[in-house]
Amino acid sequence: MIVYQEAKKQFLHDVRLDLIEDKIEQKVRERLHKKTAPNEFMSWMNSMQYMYKVMEDKSIPDESMIAIEYRIPNSNKRVDFIVSGEDQMGRESAVVIELKQWQKMEKVESKEAIVKTNLHGRNVETIHPSYQAWSYVSMIEDYNEDVRRYKINLKPCAYLHNYRLKENDDLVDECYEYYIDKAPVFTRGDTDRLSKFISKYIKKGNPEVLYHIDHGRIIPSKSLQDSLSSMLRGNQEFTLIDDQKVVFERALEIVKKEEKKKVYIVHGGPGTGKTVLAINMLVAILNMDQNVMYVTKNSAPREVYRKKLTDGKYRKAYIDNLFKGSGSFTEAISDDFDCLIVDEAHRLNEKSGMFQNLGENQVKEIINAAKTSIFFVDDFQMVTTKDIGSTNEIKKWCRYFDAEVYEDTLLSQFRCNGSDSYLSWIDNVLEINLEATDDFDFDYDIRICDSPEEVRELILEKNKINNKSRMVAGYCWNWIKEGKNNSDIHDIQIGDFGMSWNLGSSSTWAIDPESVNEIGCIHTCQGLEFDYVGVIIGEDLRYDDGIITDFTKRARTDQSLKGLKGLYKKNKEEALKIADRIIKNTYRTLLTRGQKGCYIYCVDKDLQEYLKKRLKKS
Incomplete structure (x- = not known):
């Protein structure tokens, strides 16, 4: 998703009239549903003035397109600045620029591509800007099918416009040579050099390039x-x-x-x-x-x-x-x-x-x-x-x-389509962390379904793509001993809907082709991920003017809460506290197994309506 997108001429106009940072902030709020921190706003004010000087060079065509704050698919990472168009061969091309406010840094020779610099008032280790720019381009190429289909030439670089390069400077030390060759680094005083680098790959404007980058088909990430x-x-x-x-x-x-x-x-x-x-x-x-x-x-x-x-x-x-x-x-x-x-x-x-x-x-x-x-x-x-x-x-x-x-x-987040807000929304809605924001980024495909059949149909359809979609459920149904190897015996029965828990012999349930016809529990899916996950929330979680957990609704065959009944007799408050934490954590885990989307059915109708309202509210 691109936050700000304009032709070079409009970008120069927005910077010259001091409109650019306000426009970016407004678009971040509208498209990413995020508030902008003061330091991020100040960095736009600073960096865009330098990019103005770079972009006003006449060798860069006026029809070239600018993208600011492009969120990389399936992640919470954003590219600072992209200039796009065509190169001299008519090939679609884009220069991807990582902008830094750094003024000094130290090399760390013992680790590949790592430097030490001051961030947020502390001297910390972080990645070299050239590695960061290169890795972001690698990620775009990995995820975006249209970038590969149209053979878009993505050229990364880094621009540290506040950094005064010294003789034998650590920033360009030979230990970083491999990544600097892949993504050149520019510093204070390199305005003309960066302009020439951009103009080398952008000879003509073409609005289709940013369209392909922003709207390209996102294939499932590497498993x-x-x-x-x-x-x-x-x-x-x-x-x-x-x-x-x-x-x-x-x-x-x-x-x-x-x-x-x-x-x-x-x-x-x-x-x-x-x-x-x-x-x-x-x-x-x-x-x-x-x-x-x-x-x-x-x-x-x-x-x-x-x-x-x-x-x-x-x-x-x-x-x-x-x-x-x-x-x-x-x-x-x-x-x-x-x-x-x-x-x-x-x-x-x-x-x-x-x-x-x-x-x-x-x-x-x-x-x-x-x-x-x-x-x-x-x-x-x-x-x-x-x-x-x-x-x-x-x-x-x-x-x-x-x-x-x-x-x-x-902190980098790659599941749930890179949506930090979805994870935060889960924590808020389940009342795991009420201080978590309940703003929700709808790039993630979440649906509250009216029946378990609807969840099953969605998962079966998605699974046809590459066998990477599965159904899971809270452990509220007994595992029928006689049916452990027979999918015709349904452990989970909800009205006319019936399915089996994953069969007892299937330790590779997550990848077995036929296991899409079975339902996994927390023990068979924790530590794994899918493209799409369907979640059935059982009676152990309901809504009644707040989220209610009920460990008595768990299946007799579930060992997760073993010993809790005995503790309940001795210390009711402590037992309920432990049960509440375990049940909420279980559903938090199930609801975050999907890379691309999550389809939910709640046995408790009040919880179902509550989740629908919370989605609409967002």
């Missing part, structure tokens, strides 16, 4: 499980963006350190790329000849990855040594592994084994077993009474082992 084999062969399948790249490079640096035990805690909500990062780390650390494993409590993602790697002709023994369950370290020797990467760490348990009778504490055992432990955590995705892998629990055992603790947070 992690489909790319695993290629990644292990050394191919780059995913371009890490902004804070993802920073966290990735920091992880490699931490693993290399020869010192006492280390623990790296990486926070991130739904869609922030935790699993993409974890797998990228696994491959990179393997390439460092380190003894490393990918660990999850939930078997579903491991089984999906194992299946894909087996299809990729990897030996079973090799695969099994890469992907382990969280209960595999009860008897591990201290520092037996160089690195353990724990995805969905919030799902860790105390006891291990089929009968929960092995070990003491999975967090403790993992930290004990590895020289470096990397935990990916979302405290809002703890969905059973046994989930103990909170940030506080991890830090408790860090103190026990006197481990060096590192901590970072992922």
Whole structure:
């Protein structure tokens, strides 16, 4: 989505009359449903004056089109400035410019494409501007089918208009040469150089170019499980963006350190790329000849990855040594592994084994077993009474082992069509966080359906595209023992509607072609993602002048709330508090599995009407 779009002549007029920042702010409010922070408004005031000087060069055609604040599909990232048209060969072309207010920076030679600069009053590590510009263009090319179809020539660059380049400056150090070659960097005094760079690729105006970029068909993003084999062969399948790249490079640096035990805690909500990062780390650390494993409590993602790697002709023994369950370290020797990467760490348990009778504490055992432990955590995705892998629990055992603790947070968002506002809306509507904004960006396809049949029809239709759409439900229906391998026996019955839970033999439910005819629960989909998800909200969540949770409506076969009835007899208030958190977190997780859209049916009609009103309100 492009926020501001005008021909060069109109852009120059808007800047000359000091209208540009107000126009951008108004469009951000109208199209992105966002308020503009004062520092962002000031950056437009500053940067657009410099871009005015660049763009008034007569070598850049008056008919060239300008785009400001283009939001990259399937993400919450925005490109600062685009100049588009045709090159001398008549090819559609666009120059993508990353604008920076920086005045100084330091190189970080130990990490690829990382620099240190002052942001928001603190000296922090971040990505080099050339890497950022290049990675944004890579993302556009990955997502936008029309950019590829029309062979649009996207040329990235960075413009640090406040930065005075010194002799032997760190900004252009040879350690950044690879990315500077891909995306040249311009600094204060480079007005003419940047104008010439733009005019080299933009010789003639063509409004179709921005149309193709802005309205191009967005194909589903690369699926992690489909790319695993290629990644292990050394191919780059995913371009890490902004804070993802920073966290990735920091992880490699931490693993290399020869010192006492280390623990790296990486926070991130739904869609922030935790699993993409974890797998990228696994491959990179393997390439460092380190003894490393990918660990999850939930078997579903491991089984999906194992299946894909087996299809990729990897030996079973090799695969099994890469992907382990969280209960595999009860008897591990201290520092037996160089690195353990724990995805969905919030799902860790105390006891291990089929009968929960092995070990003491999975967090403790993992930290004990590895020289470096990397935990990916979302405290809002703890969905059973046994989930103990909170940030506080991890830090408790860090103190026990006197481990060096590192901590970072992922903010970039790639699920739910990159809509931060959808995730915030979920938190507000479910009353998980009432301070979260309930403004909603309708780029994400969310529908409140009047029947479960409607949800099923939508998912079946979407699944025809590429087998990446599934139905899920709250665990409010018993799992019929006799029907675990028979989809004709319907565990879930709502009026005339009937479907089975995912069959007992299907650990790869998320990718099995026929499993679109079954319904998954929290345990079979957490840690995975789909293009579209259909969610049936059961009777454990309803509306009555507020969101009400009711753990008594959960299925008898659900182990998520095991022990809660006993606690309820002893401490009613504490039991209800735990149940409320688990039920809300469960639906938060289910409602955020979809990359492209989410279709919802509520058993409770009052909740259904409430959600419809909240959508209309937005």
